[in-house]
Amino acid sequence: xxxxxxxxxxxxxxxxxxxxxxxxxxxxxxxxxxxxxxxxxxxxxxxxxxxxxxxxxxxxxxxxxxxxxxxxxxxxxxxxxxxxxxxxxxxxxxxxxxxxxxxxxxxxxxxxxxxxxxxxxxxxxxxxxxxxxxxxxxxxxxxxxxxxxxxxxxxxx
Amino acid sequence: xxxxxxxxxxxxxxxxxxxxxxxxxxxxxxxxxxxxxxxxxxxxxxxxxxxxxxxxxxxxxxxxxxxxxxxxxxxxxxxxxxxxxxxxxxxxxxxxxxxxxxxxxxxxxxxxxxxxxxxxxxxxxxxxxxxxxxxxxx
Numbered sequence: 001x002x003x004x005x006x007x008x009x010x011x012x013x014x015x016x017x018x019x020x021x022x023x024x025x026x027x028x029x030x031x032x033x034x035x036x037x038x039x040x041x042x043x044x045x046x047x048x049x050x051x052x053x054x055x056x057x058x059x060x061x062x063x064x065x066x067x068x069x070x071x072x073x074x075x076x077x078x079x080x081x082x083x084x085x086x087x088x089x090x091x092x093x094x095x096x097x098x099x100x101x102x103x104x105x106x107x108x109x110x111x112x113x114x115x116x117x118x119x120x121x122x123x124x125x126x127x128x129x130x131x132x133x134x135x136x137x138x139x140x141x142x143x144x145x146x147x148x149x150x151x152x153x154x155x156x157x
Numbered sequence: 158x159x160x161x162x163x164x165x166x167x168x169x170x171x172x173x174x175x176x177x178x179x180x181x182x183x184x185x186x187x188x189x190x191x192x193x194x195x196x197x198x199x200x201x202x203x204x205x206x207x208x209x210x211x212x213x214x215x216x217x218x219x220x221x222x223x224x225x226x227x228x229x230x231x232x233x234x235x236x237x238x239x240x241x242x243x244x245x246x247x248x249x250x251x252x253x254x255x256x257x258x259x260x261x262x263x264x265x266x267x268x269x270x271x272x273x274x275x276x277x278x279x280x281x282x283x284x285x286x287x288x289x290x291x292x293x294x295x
Contacts (some may be wrong), residue, residue, distance in 0.1 A: 028197045029208065056165040058170035064236045065173060069210025071201075077211075088242065097238040126237045148246075 009044050009084050016040060016081065033070070045078040047153045048131060053104045064138070067128055068134040070110050071096060071140040078112035079122035079144040089122070090148035101134045102132075107131040120146040161188060163226035177215050181222070184255075190219040194254040199249055207247035207281075216241065216254055216270040216284040223256040224266055224288055234266070234287075236285040247281040250274055264290055 008016065034050035055066035070092055079089050101109065112126035125141040158166075164181045168174035178193030185273070192215040204229030217239055225234045252272050259267040264285060272282040 003258050013165065029199075029211075032197075054176045056172045058167065059233075063173040063214070063218070064239075065214030068213045068217065068239065068241070069208065072208070072210040072213060078199065089244075091241075093240060093242045095211070095238065095240045098236050156282075 006042055008040075008081055011086055012080065012083050014120065015086055016077070028119050030073070037110065038080060039064070039111075040077075043082045044136070045074050045081060046109060046111040046113070047074050048109050049074075049105050050107050051104050053101065053103075058102055058145075061101045062104050067098065067102075067108075067138045068070060068094065068096045068140070070108070070128065071112070071138065074110040074112045075124040075126055075140065076144060078114045078124050078126065079146070080125070082114040082117045082122055083146065087147040089144050089146055092121070092145050094140060094142035095097075096138055098138050099136050100147060102130050102137050106138055119132040159232070160223075160226040163189065163230040164222045166230065167222045167225050171218070171284075173214065173218060174222075177211070177218060179215070179218060179222075181219075187255065188223065190215070190254040190256070192254075194251045195248060206248040207252065209243055211242075212243070212247055212252065212272060212282045213239070213241045213284065215252060216272050216282060217229065217286060220268045220270045220284070220286045221255050221288070224258070224268055225259070227258060227261065228290065232290060233292055234267065235289045237265075237288045237289050239284055241282060241284040242283050245281050247272075248274060252278070252281065259285075262290075266290055271275045 036048040038047040047053040049070050051062045055063050057063040075091050108128045109131050110128050114122050114124050116123045122144040130137050168179050177257050180191045197209040252270040254270050257269045268286045270284045271280050273280045
């Protein structure tokens with residue numbers, strides 16, 4: 001779905017723009033992570049993410065759970081770029097492989113791609129790379145449901 | 158030192174436990190873990206749901222802390238990989254978790270964690286973790 005994919009739907013694009021502004025300036029978690037968008041296109045989202053001390057384990061390294069948190073966020077965004085109309089996106093499941101350790105204070109690049117949209121299910125995979133060392137830190141894959149409803153309306157951006 | 162003491166010690170040394178608002182308390186012979194809700198755990202402020210990543214982080218830290226304590230503390234416990242299933246929406250409120258050890262071997266441990274909010278019978282997330290025990294290549 002990558003190279004010959006159509007442009008982002010304008011309504012989805014406008015939503016992404018406002019979501020980006022909100023992520024960067026309003027949201028306490030994402031402000032801490034100092035998200036910098038490197039690429040947002042149809043089926044694709046790549047962000048540079050800061051790794052703060054707050055998410056370290058006892059050894060002083062970044063806890064893997066932060067890497068899962070980053071992937072859940074950016075993968076959901078990649079699923080969102082594949083849509084033709086505005087609908088909530090919620091994670092069904094996420095699998096993460098931790099390939100190497102990374103310390104706090106630096107940045108990782110999270111590159112996510114929506115590989116397929118089958119009915120109301122989006123399949124996303126991607127990876128995290130240590131920006132300075134250009135070393136693979138984690139890989140992941142997940143499924144997302146489009147148009148999720150429920151008491152909490154569990155859309156995640 | 159009891160497993161609960163070891164878990165508290167493990168959490169006290171890890172900044173991420175503070176971010177999670179992590180705590181543990183006895184529940185009969187078992188231990189129940191808590192994520193104390195804070196605004197920083199919200200994924201989308203308009204919707205007010207817990208961030209999926211915060212849920213995953215809480216379950217992983219619970220599993221890791223419980224495993225470390227079961228092993229007597231002090232032994233490195235590195236996550237190899239994890240799978241998280243999001244079973245239903247998680248509201249902007251505290252979350253609980255319980256951990257089960259599927260197998261603890263010499264080099265590997267397989268651990269499951271189940272998370273809920275109001276009712277343990279209606280879990281919001283389930284996760285499986287594989288841990289490498291002992292010193293590993295960095």
